[in-house]
Amino acid sequence: MAEKNLLEAFLKAEELEIQGKEFYLDASEKAHIPSVKDLFKQLAEAEEFHRIKIREIYQTFQAKKNIPAYVTKISQKQISPVFDPKEIEKVASVVTDLAALEEALRLEEKSIQYYQSLSDKSKDLKVKRFLLALIQEEWGHYLSIFDTMEFLRDPSSWYTFKEHWGLEGV
Template identity: 25%
Template sequence: MKDRLDALEIALTNELREYEFYKMNAERTTNPLGKAMFETIAQEELEHYERLQELHKVWEKNNTWPETIPLKVNKTNVQNILKDVLERVAEAPPADMDDLEAIRTAIAFECDGVMHYELLKQGSTEPNEKAFFNLMANIEHEHFVSLKDTEELLVSPDAWFRMRERGGLDGG
């Protein structure tokens, strides 16, 4: 049980660190895509932190997975950010190296998050606990995929648009 609580404490630390990272970068960037992406993920990470904090408090007190705390978290909306921002601007917003570095750091955070929640899920024998950590892993995975997509857009907008438009190069 102690190792499960220790793993949960690591998740708490990571979620708070990620929230602060996303919030700081949302304030720093002038890129509308980066700002929207960082703001949305920051709010989601804060929600994760708050749910994990509730869980930790009860779990530590009762030495068991809580049956009375509603451990639902909102599903992520991050996959719509790219589409929404690009509908409002004529072309991909220019990226600076700070934005790209922040996106790449965020990708590493989310990858680590997926692995951590998968390990928590695999170590669980309680169905509600398994389901909760599975949901958390899936949300972190969606963050990861959206951030990779954003990285691709910032690095090579032409290639990104070409892939999304499925245009053909028939030479004719």
């Protein structure tokens, strides 16, 4: 991938992260369930962190410097929503939360696809590694969102699956 194209691609990637952060902050304000609010806040923080890292890589390339190290992980924090059993009572009124989560899934898919296409085109192994690390982070977000949707749609089954409830010794 030519340097000019790569710089433009990083600017677009930064814009994706900004849009994601704005969406998550807005969704956090509108969410009804506390754990969904918290998830959206954590996702907004993660998107801002990604934006900063993308900007650093962009500036490195713009200054025609080498990327200093291989990137294997972008952030140290894993996003795992924690659901309070008391929240189950509120699940019946979460149509808007579910709609926001479905849109969040689409945003994460869009980011994953974009970063994958950049990675496929990149000749620089360090850039490729950075993009693959971003993809891994976005997949983590995707799975956290998906997990939250499963909880909201069927809390009983979610707890059964997560807590591994079942009949043992039968």
